[in-house]
Amino acid sequence: MSVGAPRGLASSGQKLITEILHPLSAAEEPLSPGPDVTISAEKDKEPGLTNGTPVEISSPASASVLLSRLQLDGDPEADAHDPFGSGEPRDLFVTVDDPKKHVSTMETYITYRVSTKTTRIEFDLPEYSVRRRYQDFDWLRIKLEDSQPTHLVPPLPEKFVMKGVVDRFSEEFVDTRMKALDKFLKRVADHPVLSFNPHLNAFLTAKDLNKRQGLALLTKVGESVKNVAGGYKLRARPAEFCAMGEYLDTFSQKLGTIDRIAQRILREQSEYLTELREYGAVYSTWAGSEEQLQRPLEGVAGCVTTSCGALEDLSDNMSQDFLPVLREYILYIESMKNVLRKRDQVQAEYEGRLEAAVLRKQEDRTPIPVEVEKCQDKVECFNADLKADWERWQRNKRQDFKHLLTGMADKNISYYEKSQAAWESLITLLQEKQTEDKTSETN
């Protein structure tokens, strides 16, 4: 499919950085038709330029989105239902499922079905279904990072697993990985900037993902941002970015601790389970040598067994659903820190160039070169993007962890409920017998 010139969201992320004009420069960007809507109320949600220029949203699809948002009452509970959204009605739905093993002479690997449903006009069809393997997701992520260096790209589950330690083809591993890939794609699809990236489009629609396809230009640009300004030292990082960095460090540490605690609990539970199984078995043995007490004892053995099963479910859930999400957030935090570092570099370069230019101006009245002003733009755009993404990230994080922790609480409650039900039915049984005996005694 054709990958034309990127259509214009005026935010920096979509345009080539070199093409962005200084907001105060004379030449104006032709604004595409669309309702001229000031969305100052939504400023903190949308990526915008720091000087307050309202953002024109040009694509009709997004315009209708805007319109519907204005028509609907702002829904504060949107987050509760849509953990990945920022409250906008979504027009791009992606799902990862249906893992399949492929065996070839060279290698064995797993592919997943990626299904897309959309009303966006960037897509030729309303529905797509393609098969992708982990490598493809990795490719997509690299491309996204390169082409949107000022934005936070969600993390992927870990790439390498030690062969022999983890079975790459076990149902559990594949299932865990698939859930993480699904989450990755959903987060990307949900991002107001990343979701319009042509690479994502290709990923979702192309029958054969030719990973060497075009867009080399973007790649070069991306590299230029990455390899920016070796040697420029950052003078003064704005306080808010310092705070972000500190927050991420502490948060990452706490998550690491929670991971360790959860693992320890799993270990203890496993040992408890082993003993509990043996314990139940002894009641069965005992029942064998009793007459009147046989049924009660078998009953106790049964309750213990039920509790064992319920405990196993709890442990499985913790290791398959809870821990992976935790670990993924640790990776997310690492990504975030990388983006912060990049930002620092961009700012450092700007400061360095500015200083040099000012000195020269003082010496021989050379005007400040345009490059320096462009650097300033870079910095400001980056800061803006980052702040917007940060807010979004914080919101999502809150939802994700609310979901994760309530899930953990639910699973524990469910475990106790199952166990309680078993014991309660045993009591009924035992006391039935008692009243039977009592009445037969008095008769």
Place this chain on the structure above:
Amino acid sequence: MSDFFIRMLCISYNFIHYVKPSLELPGLFSVVRMRIASSADSSSNNSRSQMIMADSGSSDEVAVICNTDITSTESENNLINTMVERGTALLKKMEISVAEADKRTGKNTVNMQETYTVYLIETRPAESVSEEGTPAAPDTLWRRYSEFELLRTYLLVTYPYIIVPPLPEKRAEFVWHKLSADNLDPDFVERRRVGLENFLLRLASHPVLSNDNIFFLFLTEEKGWREAVLETGFQDKADSRLKSLSAMFRVKNPDKRFTALKHYSEDLSTVISQLLRIRARVADRLYGVYKVHANYGRVFSEWSAIEKEMGDGLQSAGHHMDTYAASIDDILEEEEHYADQLKEYLFYTEAVRSVCRKHELIQYELEMAAQDLSYKKQQKEELETGTVRIFSLKGMTSKLFGQETQEQRESKVAALEQSIQEGEDALKEKNAESQEFVEKAWNDIERFNEQKEKDLREALISYAIMQISMCKKGIQVWSNAKECFNKM
């Protein structure tokens, strides 16, 4: 009446606040419930009429248990009163309890200083109400564990056909790591106090043992009791019985019922030991699981410090995690009651085996007496008829050295006849003894089996109630935590 277990149930109900109005409770339990509800009224007359009116409960009465704060002494009294229904003469007369424990120091038999624990036995006339309506002051005396042991040994010897209730363990066994195995540890002493009281109540409610005078003196005469016991001369019987019990002997016609009983008690002993061992390991592991959750409490608290909107929810959730971790202490302490119930029956198996062995001894002695008699009869026959059927040295020597005189033979026959007469008397006596033993023993064994079925069933019920309570606590805590997470 399974007094001990009713008491445990009462205490469990108190801790657990288990309310299930639809539950059909057995008649006895509803009786106890009524008693608890009318805690102020200690007159057993009133309570008995209330008992008659009580039927399996309405939800109101069940709620009363949960809210009533009964002391353990009260509940123990309640139990004793309910036992009066089907009680022994002794229990009709007096209430018995082991109220306290205390430490003493003194010189022991080898003149060394030692610290030991003494227990306060309280006895009170059964229907003691003074004019003001308060119960009269009890008679009290102090006893140490070794005196209980002496009492039991005396009963074992004096009533060999009775399964004598066991004492609580001398040293703590089957402990899980957090529990102390130290004899002077207050928790151990407390559990032992309960065990000793249970022992006395079992004796007091036994149809045979409750009438024993030495037992009565144990409860009422502090000084001079030891002498009284020794005066009964049971030591001699004890010694000779002990010797024969440890000797190896084979019974030709073992009683099948007793053999089966012996095997059953061996099986029971094995399985309960196993159960207690594994239960201790399970307790250890469960302790670990709960305690690790306290770490969540700490980390949530630390994490909440860097959060804005999420902070409060996290912090409160952390507190609940701490509560969860702390809750295991009480849970496992309660479970010790269950372990004690099992231990009692573990020790009971020894008493059962002891009765079986004593029967074997009597059987053996009977067989020996019969054998001895028939041997003598044959001898007499030989002498009379002159035939030597039994190979004997006498026979050989008479063949070698000539026959005896008529006189000698006649006197031998006369001696033998007397011996035979004595032997027949002895056999008759042994037979009677054996029959009496078997009759009394089986009486008691049947009583014991009934008691065991009831007690163990109720122990299992109370164990199930404990498990349910643990589940409810868990649900409560995690629900609270979930609420906090939802507020994040």
